[in-house]
Amino acid sequence: MAAEQNPARGIALMILAILLFTAMDAAAKGLVQRYPAPLVVWGRFAVQFLIVLAILNARAPALARTRYPVLHLWRSLFQFGATACFFLSLGHVGLAEATALTDLNPVLITLGAALFLGEPLGPRRIAGVVVALIGALIIIRPGAGLFTPWALLPLGAALSYTGNALLTRHLGPLESPWTSMIWAAGFGTLVAALALPFVWTPVSAADLARFALIGALGTGAQLCLIRSFSIAQAGIVAPFAYLGIVFATVWGAALYGEWPDGWTIFGALVIVAAGLYVWHRETLAAAAVRRPDEQP
Numbered sequence: 001m002a003a004e005q006n007p008a009r010g011i012a013l014m015i016l017a018i019l020l021f022t023a024m025d026a027a028a029k030g031l032v033q034r035y036p037a038p039l040v041v042w043g044r045f046a047v048q049f050l051i052v053l054a055i056l057n058a059r060a061p062a063l064a065r066t067r068y069p070v071l072h073l074w075r076s077l078f079q080f081g082a083t084a085c086f087f088l089s090l091g092h093v094g095l096a097e098a099t100a101l102t103d104l105n106p107v108l109i110t111l112g113a114a115l116f117l118g119e120p121l122g123p124r125r126i127a128g129v130v131v132a133l134i135g136a137l138i139i140i141r142p143g144a145g146l147f148t149p150w151a152l153l154p155l156g157a158a159l160s161y162t163g164n165a166l167l168t169r170h171l172g173p174l175e176s177p178w179t180s181m182i183w184a185a186g187f188g189t190l191v192a193a194l195a196l197p198f199v200w201t202p203v204s205a206a207d208l209a210r211f212a213l214i215g216a217l218g219t220g221a222q223l224c225l226i227r228s229f230s231i232a233q234a235g236i237v238a239p240f241a242y243l244g245i246v247f248a249t250v251w252g253a254a255l256y257g258e259w260p261d262g263w264t265i266f267g268a269l270v271i272v273a274a275g276l277y278v279w280h281r282e283t284l285a286a287a288a289v290r291r292p293d294e295q296p
Helices: 007-032 037-064 069-089 095-102 105-116 123-140 149-171 177-193 205-231 234-256 262-290
Strands: none
Touching: 007 037, 007 069, 007 095, 007 205, 007 234, 037 069, 037 177, 037 205, 069 095, 069 149, 069 177, 095 123, 095 149, 095 234, 105 123, 105 149, 105 234, 123 234, 123 262, 149 205, 149 234, 177 205, 205 234, 234 262
16 A cells, blocks of 8 residues: 655655765765775675664564565665765765765656656756756866766766665555665675675774664665655655755764865755755645645
8 A cells, every 4th residue: 555645754754864874974984994895885784684683573574575576676786886886985085075976866866756657847846956956066066176087986876876766766655664674785785795705804893883883874864765755756855865965064074174165055055945945835735735725
């Protein structure tokens, strides 16, 4: 049975998911500076897998069963690709810059939802995406020396995240979010483990908590993301992923001394304004549908 649609709650869950994802990325950046990126990717998925098994306990085998194994494999592959590309980029690209490049995905999600999921592409959504994209470009400032070959990794993460988001939107209303969590965590753990014999580095006791942290943050973020796409159309919630640029800038400044300049602050304000506009207009539209006899 399809989940009841609730755009406002879906947007709130998307914002929380992005906050948790950027916190995970900020923690991962510190680990990537000391350990091979494939090891950090494996730790992120392995901890999530353990957390999911601990929460579900005896229910795990039943929830792992699915009528859509091929779609879950593709979704898991896209999620793994997004995480691996982004983590690999962190050793060469600043956190805010990598996030800005990755956060081109809302444009791709909105277009993909119209092409593959049959969602409407109305003027409000288009306006929100375009204005938010302008804000992202203000932060990136093409031609300022950011676009090195390493910048292709965040772009790869954006494409992978788009595929993951569209499949999450398709599967979300059909099955429990825990089914997606089990498949994604198990797939990521197994695939990343293939690289461990070639990159293994002993993990210090002090860093074990950091590995656990990125796994816990990733688990919470994935749950919020899956639920968001289950109760709101992808075109509505996708523009709010641009807030990741804002959050990543804050994490970068607080943890790594990567202070934003005036253009970054201005671009962030543009993104927030675009997101608030879309949220406000969609909330009014939803209220009008619920009360057709009243004027919004």
